[in-house]
Amino acid sequence: MPLRSHDWFLKSGQAGFKARSRMKNQGTPQQMFDGRPVIGICNTWSELTPCNAHLRILAEQVKRGVLEAGGFPLEFPVMSLGETLMRPTTMLYRNLVSMDVEESIRANPLDGVVLLVGCDKTTPAAIMGACSVDIPTIVVTGGPMLNGKFQGRDIGAGTDKWRFTDDWRSGNMSTADYLESETCMSRSDGHCMTMGTASSMACIVEALGLMLPGGAAIPAPDARRRRLAHLSGNRIVQMVKEDLRLSQILTRSAFENAIIVNAAIGGSTNVILHLLAIAGRIGVELRLDDFDRLGADIPLLVNLKPAGEFLMEEFYYAGGLPVVLQNLARAIDLDALTVTGQSHAENTAGAVCYDDKVIASLDQPFQPSAGIAVLRGNLCPDGAVIKPSAATPRLMQHRGKAVVFASVADFHSRIDDPALDVDENSVLVLQNVGPKGFPGMPEVGNMSLPRKLLDRGVRDMVRISDGRMSGTAYGAVVLHIAPESAVGGALALVRDGDMIELDLAGRRLHLDVPPEELARRRAAWQAPPRSETRGYTRLFLDHAQQADRGVDLDILVGGSGQGAAYATDAQANTQS
Numbered sequence: 001m002p003l004r005s006h007d008w009f010l011k012s013g014q015a016g017f018k019a020r021s022r023m024k025n026q027g028t029p030q031q032m033f034d035g036r037p038v039i040g041i042c043n044t045w046s047e048l049t050p051c052n053a054h055l056r057i058l059a060e061q062v063k064r065g066v067l068e069a070g071g072f073p074l075e076f077p078v079m080s081l082g083e084t085l086m087r088p089t090t091m092l093y094r095n096l097v098s099m100d101v102e103e104s105i106r107a108n109p110l111d112g113v114v115l116l117v118g119c120d121k122t123t124p125a126a127i128m129g130a131c132s133v134d135i136p137t138i139v140v141t142g143g144p145m146l147n148g149k150f151q152g153r154d155i156g157a158g159t160d161k162w163r164f165t166d167d168w169r170s171g172n173m174s175t176a177d178y179l180e181s182e183t184c185m186s187r188s189d190g191h192c193m194t195m196g197t198a199s200s201m202a203c204i205v206e207a208l209g210l211m212l213p214g215g216a217a218i219p220a221p222d223a224r225r226r227r228l229a230h231l232s233g234n235r236i237v238q239m240v241k242e243d244l245r246l247s248q249i250l251t252r253s254a255f256e257n258a259i260i261v262n263a264a265i266g267g268s269t270n271v272i273l274h275l276l277a278i279a280g281r282i283g284v285e286l287r288l289d290d291f292d293r294l295g296a297d298i299p300l301l302v303n304l305k306p307a308g309e310f311l312m313e314e315f316y317y318a319g320g321l322p323v324v325l326q327n328l329a330r331a332i333d334l335d336a337l338t339v340t341g342q343s344h345a346e347n348t349a350g351a352v353c354y355d356d357k358v359i360a361s362l363d364q365p366f367q368p369s370a371g372i373a374v375l376r377g378n379l380c381p382d383g384a385v386i387k388p389s390a391a392t393p394r395l396m397q398h399r400g401k402a403v404v405f406a407s408v409a410d411f412h413s414r415i416d417d418p419a420l421d422v423d424e425n426s427v428l429v430l431q432n433v434g435p436k437g438f439p440g441m442p443e444v445g446n447m448s449l450p451r452k453l454l455d456r457g458v459r460d461m462v463r464i465s466d467g468r469m470s471g472t473a474y475g476a477v478v479l480h481i482a483p484e485s486a487v488g489g490a491l492a493l494v495r496d497g498d499m500i501e502l503d504l505a506g507r508r509l510h511l512d513v514p515p516e517e518l519a520r521r522r523a524a525w526q527a528p529p530r531s532e533t534r535g536y537t538r539l540f541l542d543h544a545q546q547a548d549r550g551v552d553l554d555i556l557v558g559g560s561g562q563g564a565a566y567a568t569d570a571q572a573n574t575q576s
Contacts, residue, residue: 065233
């Protein structure tokens with residue numbers, strides 16, 4: 001079977017001469033140009049992305065596996081997204097990285113690709129880009145950190161950061177202990193070890209069938225993580241020979257499996273945005289309501305923070321995602337194809353749960369229903385989402401007065417003001433943090449509670465916004481309101497003192513303001529001024545879709561194909 005790389009390396013004349021000659025300056029011998037599959041290793045390594053800083057080690061393991069299987073491995077970098085350092089938000093740049101991945105694959109002599117990812121936005125970004133090209137692809141994630149250890153107990157990255165910060169702000173934790181916990185929380189290579197977005201997306205990748213079985217939960221420092229990378233290098237060469245492409249794996253069944261799995265693991269709300277965007281790239285019809293219809297009534301099977309007690313180490317030792325897939329056998333399609341060339345049923349046959357305190361059965365779950373709920377109402381005609389498993393149950397039926405913040409800056413300037421008119425029954429409302437409003441849709445939806453309420457022991461309130469929430473966070477937080485306030489959505493019309501009703505059972509979010517008053521406010525509303533007038537951010541603002549469409553750029557939806565062979569003999573006559 002002719003491969004894409006043959007148009008570069010098997011060409012006669014000047015085109016082939018140039019391609020081979022320049023590669024030989026790296027010490028590449030002639031035998032590597034004998035028609036063997038060329039495998040790209042797409043690496044999101046960066047020292048600015050601490051969660052991915054060990055991916056160079058995994059890249060070497062992938063190379064070994066590719067060479068062993070008779071392939072020609074070539075590593076290439078793409079932009080990386082470090083959740084902890086990058087501003088204003090990594091979500092702004094997810095689509096940019098997907099463009100980098102897509103064009104890097106299309107423009108180069110690659111027959112298959114291994115995506116090395118970790119920190120949460122690098123995973124969907126790389127998959128989105130690869131989907132638009134649709135060549136054989138396998139994913140290797142960097143793996144979770146080891147459990148944090150602090151004062152004799154396990155702590156989880158992100159989740160306990162929120163708890164410690166509230167305790168420190170309320171005077172229940174000393175500054176010395178607060179600073180010490182920083183060192184204790186992040187003590188190894190890897191991404192967050194809670195069921196935050198990074199861990200959720202790793203599990204989703206495995207559920208979609210894009211990762212070798214059992215790979216999602218292996219701790220980053222564990223030798224089995226390196227072994228997974230080596231075996232993935234072996235497998236991608238065979239996938240090229242089989243012409244097993246993403247479009248054959250990412251079927252409607254694969255996405256339905258992923259939605260159900262995300263509910264069962266207590267996964268991040270961010271997964272919704274990423275799955276919608278990935279589906280748009282590969283051409284599968286997926287709607288926001290699918291997440292409620294398929295996942296809202298799925299029981300919680302995985303007892304991990306922020307919805308539960310344990311961390312990713314325990315999840316791996318208990319049996320990892322293969323056990324979850326087997327336990328969901330009545331609810332998902334185990335016949336779905338995976339990168340192994342076999343089904344989930346074949347991949348996970350014989351999976352054993354070694355700790356039912358960590359992974360429960362479908363008949364005896366930790367919570368009877370834990371999926372992400374989709375809300376509708378006059379505040380969110382195109383939808384909003386909430387994660388009930390991470391919220392206080394009594395707040396799931398709530399009516400309270402709005403306390404409105406027009407921006408993140410407004411929130412920070414007033415939230416701890418003793419004069420702020422707020423109590424535990426209030427509903428905190430944050431405007432202009434959606435895809436276009438911030439821009440980029442930052443993880444600020446889980447607003448910190450007012451200091452005066454923290455001092456009284458309040459630890460949760462209803463909070464609503466058009467922004468996102470970290471997968472490591474928790475609380476009665478309504479997110480992804482669409483349309484967002486910056487484009488004139490109803491959220492922009494909320495005023496202090498308005499009554500807001502949240503009804504989880506009824507899937508309703510309602511602003512109790514007469515229609516004629518809302519019409520008057522809408523007529524007076526003015527769009528916030530745009531400060532970004534150039535570059536990628538302007539492109540994002542011009543083309544970003546709303547949250548119910550996955551916040552992908554409208555110009556990127558769908559596929560570009562594998563591209564033409566640009567290295568022709570005629571072009572080779574030009575000077576490079």
